[in-house]
Amino acid sequence: MSAHMVKFYMRDTENLVIVVTPAIVSNYFKTSREASLFDFSLLVFDEFHHATKKHDYNWLIKRYVQALNGGDPELHDDSLPQMMGMTATIGIGRSKSPDSAREFILSQCAKFNLRAAPSQVSSLDGFLNLPAEEFIVVDKRLDRVSQFIEHNLMSAIEARILSKIENNERLRSSLLGDNKQLEFPETRTNQVYLQMVVATQTALVEISHIPDIQLDTQYCKVALEHLKGYYWCLYLDNLLTCKYAVKYLLQWKHEPHLKGVREIWDMFEGNLETIIQLQEFEDQQNSNVKVERLKMRLEQQLSHQEDSKVIIFVQMRIVAEYLATLLNSMSPKFKANKFISTGRSNWDTSMNAQQRIDIRAKFEGNRYNILVATSVLEEGIDIQACNMVVRYMYVKDMIAKIQSRGRARKVGATLLTILDDKLKEQERTNDVKEKFMYDALQEVRDMSPEVFSKEIYRHSLLMKTSDDEDEPWSTPEDPGEAVRVCCRLCNASLGLLADVRVFMEKHHPVLDASISDRVMVHRKPPKTMYDGITSIGFLLCSNRSQSENKNPCGARVGVLTQLTKEYKFAMWSIRGIVVSSDAFTMQPSEYKSIKERYIIKPLYIEDIDEAGQQFQFRER
CATH class of the missing domain: 2.170.150.30 (RIG-I-like receptor, C-terminal regulatory domain)
Structure with a gap:
């Protein structure tokens, strides 16, 4: 449904309830001068924890609060629609202490101009079953395939990129400015490295039109695309087996844009046979401990309870596809399929909405007993038959943990997290933040009506002050013919x-x-x-x-x-x-x-x- 279709449905008296994404509703207000809050009698914000920063929930709430607090003198409380926010976890933003967590929750309450503290729906208590938590900590995988790619390919490409930039003064100054040098992070397997590669690519695109640097710019863009591909190859090698890392590399032959620089492409083709030989040796001699521990735990679960339904969360679509394929090859008990979002990249696998509906139906039936999913399954989908959730090297923030845990709905369910030492520290931080959130939420609920009302008023003033500070010119002027x-x-x-x-x-x-x-x-x-x-x-x-x-x-x-x-x-x-x-x-x-x-x-x-x-x- 598009924004202008909301206008059509609003005029149809048979449509008493409209279920849409927040972006469509906010665009309805932004694109039509006839749009009005009076068009609605109730606005329900599902998964309200998204109401932060520039999310469309925040835009709608700001419009509501402005109208309520004097934006239109003819409006009063009874004129505006009621608003209700629902979430399993309100979050605490970037809070690092119990006090700042309480302040964050109060600020969220102020967005709704609440007259009473947020309530917990007691009638849902019988449906909430917290799963038992298990952890498996594994060492980081280090094999000959990854070592060869890092030392023989990535380091050589980095050197060529740096040489191109240093030898073209106009390219260097346009890309980096004065007195700056491009430096690649020493560790090539963390997200800092990937972010640096992507940021440099973006900067090169912006200056690619400048004369005298176009050839060197194109060279560097293609070389950086190879570095990005090798990064994901190392990522797959660490999570799965060398076979799937090499499978990812073999797809490059179907990507014409990677062949744009002969020297870089020849480097890839010239080393591919060696990489394949190393892959065959590693997969025969050295299994991936992460994969083996996952296999053992799944076999244990299915032996104990044959009708188990397992959801495995991973970070990337291609990992979901490869891991589902790998599990199906490891045991006849495993009937796995991927559950992913629609992809945009040529390298990514994807799945449309109808395919996801079909896969979910087969999972709730008997066709599949394992879904390997990305974050698309974390929120808004209720699968009551699921009795085990696995977070496979997938540790994000505290909200993601609570949302993924909520997929394990069945009584006696298990939440298993497989992680390394680095992710273990992040998980500890998430646990601390979760305690901050629940303690702060209880503190807000225990406030007297008078104290709560004063706190909401204080935070509404803070919100207004923050908005004012974002506008250095109080009255923008008409540009006229002069600008x-x-x-x-x-x-x-x-x-x-x-x-x-x-x-x-x-x-x-x-x-x-x-x-x-x-x-x-x-x-x-x-x-x-x-x-x-x-x-x-x-x-x-x-x-x-x-x-x-x-x-x-x-x-x-x-x-x-x-x-x-x-x-x-x-x-x-x-x-x-x-x-x-x-x-x-x-x-x-x-x-x-x-x-x-x-x-x-x-x-x-x-x-x-x-x-x-x-x-x-x-x-x-």
């Missing part, structure tokens, strides 16, 4: 800021048909962005005045999007533009900084047809 949008590379004028609109708070279409005279379109395969908008091409600056050979600037300054099936609109890329007037030049890092200073008018669903007729982008 221009210019190319960040050559400073050529592209259009007026006054022609930019805001749609669904996140998108910024440009209502100026003439900008096609100042940009070129680089078409690309259509790609659906978030909120259903389709990206169909890049916009490149066509200014030639700064070039000696009169070639166009070519800097990427925006995206050509299809807002509806009928209309195409340009949207400026915040990293490709500057906002300029006679008095100053602003290099914004996000649209928020522009909105703090200048008024950007909204574009509503009701206006799109009219705007499209006049201002849609027309390709030359």
Whole structure:
């Protein structure tokens, strides 16, 4: 269901209850000037612990509280819908002490402007069965396959990337700035390494249009993609067997973008046979202790109770697929399948909603007795037959632990966690935070009505102060004809800021048909962005005045999007533009900084047809 369909269903008196995601409801308010809180009599927030930071729950709650606290003098308590939040774990945010945990819970209560402390539904007590907890601590796997990949491939690629950057001064300064060097972390098997690789890739994409560095930039992007692939190979080798790490590598032959640099690809192909030989030796001589301990515990569970239903949580979709396949090959008692979300990456396996429904039905029946799942199964799905949950090297935050534990619903169920020493420390932290949460929640429930009311009032003031501090300009001004949008590379004028609109708070279409005279379109395969908008091409600056050979600037300054099936609109890329007037030049890092200073008018669903007729982008 899309946001504009909410409007349709609201007008149909037969639809007394609408079940939608929070994003659809918030987009309904953001895209239609006719949307009103009066359209609803009750708003129920399931899994309310998500109401943090920029989640759509928070956006809806903020709109509600503003209306309740004087946003409209004609509104009063009886005019607005009732609100109810439900969660198994309210969380404590980043709290590190009992006092800060209590403050976090009170701040969540203030979002709802509660008149009484949050209650526990006693009628559900008979349905809540806490599973017995077990832990298996294992050592980190270190075998010849991983050692060979690290020392012979990853280190060599890192050296080549550093050499390319150091030998191209313009690339180095554009990527790193002055007096900085790129350094790879020494440990290649933790997330810090992966984050560094991905961040460098992103930075290279942003500067890939700059002349004189395009070849070296492309070289580094492909090389970093290989490093990222080797990282996941090490990850799979640690969790499963060498066979599946090599299976992952063999998929590379079907990925053309990995063959973009001959030198890097030859390095992979030249060492592949050695890796396969090492894999065969390791799998014959050295089994993975994690896998063996998991197998033993599952066999024990199924021998003790033949009709057991087991859910195994893992971190990645591809791990879920490989582990399900591995378990099926290890014992005829194991009837496993994956349960995962829809993937976006070409390397990832995926599963659509209907497939998940079918797999769940077969799990609740007799076709499968093991589901290997990602976090998609943690929340909102109730499988009462499950009597064992395994977190296989899968330790996240305290909320994830409580949610996954809640899948073990049957009386006498077990929660098994298989982890190494590093994850063991994180699990201890989660246990401490869980105690903080329950103690703080009980402290809030024990408050007298007078004390609780005062605390809610205090936190509502803190929320208001926090909102005010985020806005350094109290009154944004109209940009008028004086403020221009210019190319960040050559400073050529592209259009007026006054022609930019805001749609669904996140998108910024440009209502100026003439900008096609100042940009070129680089078409690309259509790609659906978030909120259903389709990206169909890049916009490149066509200014030639700064070039000696009169070639166009070519800097990427925006995206050509299809807002509806009928209309195409340009949207400026915040990293490709500057906002300029006679008095100053602003290099914004996000649209928020522009909105703090200048008024950007909204574009509503009701206006799109009219705007499209006049201002849609027309390709030359």
